[in-house]
Amino acid sequence: MKISREVKTAILVILGVLLLVFLINYLKGVNLFDSTSKYHTEFEYNSLNASSPVTIKGNNIGKIDAITYDYKTGKTKVTISVDKNLNFPKNSKIRMYETGLMGGNGLAIIPGDSSENAKSGDLLESEVEFGLVTSLSKNFSGLSENLDTTLQSVDTLLGNLNKLVVDDSEIGLRRTMAELNATIVSFKNTSNNLNSLLAKNDKDLTSAIKNFNSITADMATVTNDLKTVELSKTVAELDNTLLNINAMMSDIKSGNGSLGKLLQDEGLYNNLEGASKQLEQLLQDMKLNPKRYVHFSLFGKKAKQYDAEGNEVKEKN
Incomplete structure (x- = not known):
């Protein structure tokens, strides 16, 4: 199949237009194939x-x-x-x-x-x-300013130290050395006094140390004695005693035994309360009417009789 000249021309024109568009966009920085x-x-x-x-x-x-x-x-x-x-x-x-x-x-x-x-x-x-x-980089300026201030302080300190060393007056290095010498002498005197005190009380210190050693030995003996005590056996016996006490208290609470019945039996309590009241009445009556209960006659006169209400009972002839 043969392609006519017109078709070839049209294809070339189209390709040229496409190439031109691509080149223009490429020059603008736009890549169509990107x-x-x-x-x-x-x-x-x-x-x-x-x-x-x-x-x-x-x-x-x-x-x-x-x-x-x-x-x-x-x-x-x-x-x-x-x-x-x-x-x-x-x-x-x-x-x-x-x-x-x-x-x-x-x-x-x-x-x-x-x-x-x-x-x-x-x-x-x-x-x-x-x-x-x-x-x-932002803080470097502040850091440099602080460093300058520090260096100035160090320079001032060194200057003052130079003045102190060079100064030979009374307020200078000699005065400082004299004060230091006095301090050393005072310390030496204190040390001598301490040595003298220790020498004078040597016997007392030795005795105190011996007493302390004796006390320590006694404490060790007591400790050994405590180790040998059968503590577990004592605790076990105490535990058994407490169990027995608990059992006894339980019996009392449940009303068993004399003490339990005394505490739990209301009838016995009521009887005791009634007897107490009757005894109180009897003592009161004895106090008010002693002749009813105690009769004394020198000539053997017969005692009078009284009924339950306290009235005198006359004998029948």
């Missing part, structure tokens, strides 16, 4: 370069495409490209962080909690994480 998604963010200053890594959860997933300065807002606009297969929430942030002590920064995508995923071309919020190097 399989990445692009996102944008802004920072107040620029500490990045084209080789700075782009990571998420510690994994390298992209690169920096462009770093431009926005003259209107005064901010640095950064464009990153990541794999199209990467999905993350729309409210995620892009954090600038230090990659090490030797300098250099990178970008990390910090996922948010939105249910909607970010789309290519979105402008994401940014934040800056200050690391060790940044903190040291």
Whole structure:
């Protein structure tokens, strides 16, 4: 099958147009065959370069495409490209962080909690994480000021020490040495007095030490005696005694035995109470009418008789 000249011309024109579109987009920085998604963010200053890594959860997933300065807002606009297969929430942030002590920064995508995923071309919020190097650089001025103050204090101290050593007056080094010498002499006298005191009381100290040793030996003897005591046997006997007491108290509580019946039997209690009342009445009657119970007659007169109500009973002739 032969292709006509017109068809060939049309194919060449179409291919030329496609090539022209590809070249124009390529010159604009847009790769039609690129399989990445692009996102944008802004920072107040620029500490990045084209080789700075782009990571998420510690994994390298992209690169920096462009770093431009926005003259209107005064901010640095950064464009990153990541794999199209990467999905993350729309409210995620892009954090600038230090990659090490030797300098250099990178970008990390910090996922948010939105249910909607970010789309290519979105402008994401940014934040800056200050690391060790940044903190040291910020605090270096304060550290240097404190160091200057410390060095000035040390210099003043050394100057005063020089004055003390060089000064030969009464308020200088000689006076200090004299006071130190007096302190040493006083300490020496105290030591001598202590030695003299120990020498005078040597016998008493020796006797006290002997007494202490004797007391210690006696304590050891007492301890050995306590070890030999059959403590377990004594405890066992005490336990048996307590058991017997518990059994006796249980019998008393249940009404067994004389004491138990005395405490538990209400009839016996009532009888004792009645007898007590009758005895009380008898004593009262003896006190009021002693003639009823005690009769004394010198001539052998017969004693009068009384009934239960206390009336005199006359004898029948």
